[in-house]
Amino acid sequence: MTIKEIQDAIVEDFSMFDDWMDRYAMLIEIGKECPLIDDKYRDDKHLINGCQSRVWLSAEMKDGKVYFAADSDAVITKGIIYLLIKVFSGQTPSDILDSDLGFLDKIGLKEHLSPTRSNGLLSMLKQMMLYAEAFKLQEDKK
Amino acid sequence: MDSTYINEIRRQFPILNQQVYGKPLVYLDNAATTQKPLCVIDRERDYYLHENCNIHRGVHYLSQMATEAYENARRTVAAFIHAAAPHDIVFTRGTTESLNLLASSLGQLLIEENDKVLISAMEHHSNLVPWQQMLRQKKGQLLVCPMDDNGVLDLQRYETLLDEKPRIVSIAHISNTLGTINPIKEMIGMAHKHGIPVIVDGAQSIAHHYIDVQSLDCDFFVFSGHKMYAPMGIGGLYGKSDWLEKMPPYQFGGEMVDQVSFEATTFNKLPFKFEAGTPNVGAALGLESAVRFIESLDRNQIEAYESALLQRAVEQLSEIEGLRFIGQAAKRSGLVSFVIDGIHPYDLGTIIDKMGVAVRTGHHCAEPVMTRFGIPGTVRASFALYNTMEEVDVFVKAVKKAAAMLR
Structure with missing residues (x-):
């Protein structure tokens, strides 16, 4: 699936709920149920300090596609991480760099990516884009 | 202290009379900053209107x-x-x-x-x-x-x-x-x-x-x-x-x-x-x-009232399973800090914010204190003279609801 298709599917999933509480309940469920990162990556090298919640991120390139893994100690942060990984993991660096994040606005979670939130998500997103950029440069050199 | 007196004080803080996410604002982040009464706002405005x-x-x-x-x-x-x-x-x-x-x-x-x-x-x-x-x-x-x-x-x-x-x-x-x-x-x-x-x-x-x-x-x-x-x-x-x-x-x-x-x-x-x-x-x-x-206020009464707010919060929060107070000195003032087993303070703060309750979560610019207690942060509710007993109840209810969601 393309990034756009995955985003649309997420928006559709969330559109079942009118109420913010149900949306957050779903996010919390997602956050709880998904072990996202291998324990060996939960170290300082992969830590993105967000002041309020901590986020760990790793990335690798396989067959021209980027695969992310990430985790957080806060479950709401983790739920959103899951969505971001679902959207970006397994995509090409160019597609990642060309994408937009309008879907988070559509499901009412855009505020979590605000720079004032200090939950590490925005830094994580920037880091994901940097990874994509670096992998793209590697590809171009080949 | 009777609630008419507090309501009279409250009326001098227009910012408190608003809704966030469609819920009445319950402002319990006073240790970070307090709200300003009209007399203060007017004084500063007057200065720039007439005296600057x-x-x-x-x-x-x-x-x-x-x-x-x-x-x-x-x-x-x-x-x-x-x-x-x-x-x-x-x-x-x-x-x-x-x-x-x-x-x-x-x-x-x-x-x-x-x-x-x-x-x-x-x-x-x-x-x-x-x-x-x-x-x-x-x-x-x-x-x-x-x-x-x-x-x-x-x-x-x-x-x-x-x-x-x-x-x-x-x-x-x-x-x-x-x-x-x-x-x-x-x-x-x-x-x-x-x-x-x-x-x-x-x-x-x-x-x-x-x-x-x-x-x-x-x-x-x-x-x-x-x-x-x-x-x-x-x-x-x-x-x-x-x-x-x-x-x-x-x-x-x-x-x-x-x-x-x-x-x-x-x-x-x-x-x-x-x-x-x-x-x-x-x-x-x-x-x-x-x-x-x-x-201009009866300061002894205010001090007693603020301590009653704190006591009510502490009593009600104590009923929540897995809740641990951070800071249990006999002589305390103004605020209550706590963590709940298995729940990240950031998550709790995010959920109760949606219920209109403003508290502070995190390390409160005192990271060594968090290290001392081995926690990433706390939820902190802090009180001021314009807070009401009803607001304390709303806050505790919100915490209970959020804890149930997050467990």
């Missing part, structure tokens, strides 16, 4: 009026904390600037290589980092008085640390994270027996308790206006004249000079020596109004 002028330098009418108003504000603040003289009050931007001023200026006066400064384990960063950085430069050492699991300072250790002859002691009156009221009068007496000057960080006490700097006999007392219903960007440093006279200036320029040539400069007298540049006159007048507002 640079002070201490104009011969013209407006400048003289503004200067007089500003110096009156200083007198009011001095009387509020029972300072011996108005010139013992230096206007600053707030607690943090006051402490930086002291670390720099008093540090220059007193600290030499291998000298020590004593703080406590419950200080917020503003009463830690300025000392740490100054001492690093001077090759000195920071001593830290430990606390127990309840968040109470160990006075025996304090005594032995005083034996190590620190040159300065700087201690929070009330902890911004734990709510502990420290026995500062006793601690000041103990330090003075060793001839050591004491700075009291009054950021969390000034809005809630009578402050009498002469009876405390502290050498310095620092506070922020915005935590006592005054505008942001104004605060104070009280110092005994003897100390302030001896201390070198902190910043240079503007009204703080006496005579200037290219070769040398002599400095103005107190308190102007420490007020470089154009001060925040409008905010200083707002601070004066905030002082008058506090003084």
Whole structure:
């Protein structure tokens, strides 16, 4: 699936709920149920300090596609991480760099990516884009 | 205290009368900043409508009026904390600037290589980092008085640390994270027996308790206006004249000079020596109004009421399974800090925010305190005189609901 298709599917999933509480309940469920990162990556090298919640991120390139893994100690942060990984993991660096994040606005979670939130998500997103950029440069050199 | 009185006070804070996410706002982040009553907002507005002028330098009418108003504000603040003289009050931007001023200026006066400064384990960063950085430069050492699991300072250790002859002691009156009221009068007496000057960080006490700097006999007392219903960007440093006279200036320029040539400069007298540049006159007048507002209330009743708010919150929160209070000193004030097993404070804060409840989550700019208790942060609810018992109930209900969602 393309990034756009995955985003649309997420928006559709969330559109079942009118109420913010149900949306957050779903996010919390997602956050709880998904072990996202291998324990060996939960170290300082992969830590993105967000002041309020901590986020760990790793990335690798396989067959021209980027695969992310990430985790957080806060479950709401983790739920959103899951969505971001679902959207970006397994995509090409160019597609990642060309994408937009309008879907988070559509499901009412855009505020979590605000720079004032200090939950590490925005830094994580920037880091994901940097990874994509670096992998793209590697590809171009080949 | 009857609720009509509180509602009357509440009406003076229009910001409280609003909805967030369609729910009535319950503002319990007063330890971060308090809301401002109309009299404060009006005073600052009036200043810019009718009086705005640079002070201490104009011969013209407006400048003289503004200067007089500003110096009156200083007198009011001095009387509020029972300072011996108005010139013992230096206007600053707030607690943090006051402490930086002291670390720099008093540090220059007193600290030499291998000298020590004593703080406590419950200080917020503003009463830690300025000392740490100054001492690093001077090759000195920071001593830290430990606390127990309840968040109470160990006075025996304090005594032995005083034996190590620190040159300065700087201690929070009330902890911004734990709510502990420290026995500062006793601690000041103990330090003075060793001839050591004491700075009291009054950021969390000034809005809630009578402050009498002469009876405390502290050498310095620092506070922020915005935590006592005054505008942001104004605060104070009280110092005994003897100390302030001896201390070198902190910043240079503007009204703080006496005579200037290219070769040398002599400095103005107190308190102007420490007020470089154009001060925040409008905010200083707002601070004066905030002082008058506090003084217009029955302060004993307010103190009792605020402590009843805290007690109600503590009692109700205690019923929540897995909830652990961080800071359980017998003498506490103004705030309650807690964690719930298996729930990240950030998640809890996010959910109750959606229910209209504003609390602070995280490390409260006191990371060493979090490390001491082995937690990433806490949820902190802090109270002010305009909060109601009903708001406490809404807050606890919101916490219960959020905990159920997050478990």
